[in-house]
Amino acid sequence: MKAKNIIIGITGSIAAYKACDLISQLKRNGHSVTVVMTREAEEFITLLTLETLSGNRAYRDMFQLPDKREVIHVSLARKADIIVVCPATANIIGKLAGGICDDLLTCTIISSASPVLIVPAMNDNMYRHETTRKNIRELRKIGYKFVEPIHGNLACGSVGIGHIAGLKEIAVKINKILAQPRRG
Ligand SMILES: Cc1cc2nc3c(=O)[nH]c(=O)nc-3n(C[C@H](O)[C@H](O)[C@H](O)COP(=O)(O)O)c2cc1C
Secondary structure: OOOOEEEEEEOOOHHHHHHHHHHHHHHHOOOEEEEEEOOHHHHOOOHHHHHHHHOOOOEOOOOOOOOOOOOHHHHHHHHOOEEEEEEEOHHHHHHHHHOOOOOHHHHHHHOOOOOEEEEEOOOHHHHHOHHHHHHHHHHHHOOOEEOOOEEEEOOOOOEEEEEOOOHHHHHHHHHHHHHOOOOO
């Protein structure tokens, strides 16, 4: 497959560190990876780590001065062949379902015409909550794809559905989406 521009959106989940392996794998496959993280994600993982692994500048702030005369979220959105939110919190899923654009990641996603893949990771009660179920249904309706979490040990100490899916499954899904012809 031809090299693609992949945006990895990272949110404030305990599973944020798993994005590191995904970034490394996508790079090994020849893709260019750019990270956009939320402020809460930085409680779990640093911009420095993500820039080092991706080999590209990693972004978090909406209002930082751009390198060139470009609006950051719009230029990131334009270049992306796919946006993968991994891990995706209940919060970002709710914000995307509600059209809320109050940070760089949500603004980038909503400015983009590229496919969006969401990889949720959360506590089992959060995942089963009717609000989360409804938000996921809404996002599926508008064409967002998901890699569902699995049953397993959760950071809160319980065991249930909400553990982030395996790297292999996520990578397979990304490749499958990238192989499909783009609409529009
Ligand atoms: C230790 C810890 C782990 C967390 N892990 C998760 C998680 O896996 N999934 C989730 O939806 N929220 C998790 N949260 C809550 C989110 O960090 C919180 O909802 C935050 O506002 C998400 O912001 P963001 O979606 O903008 O990154 C966690 C919070 C803490 C303190």
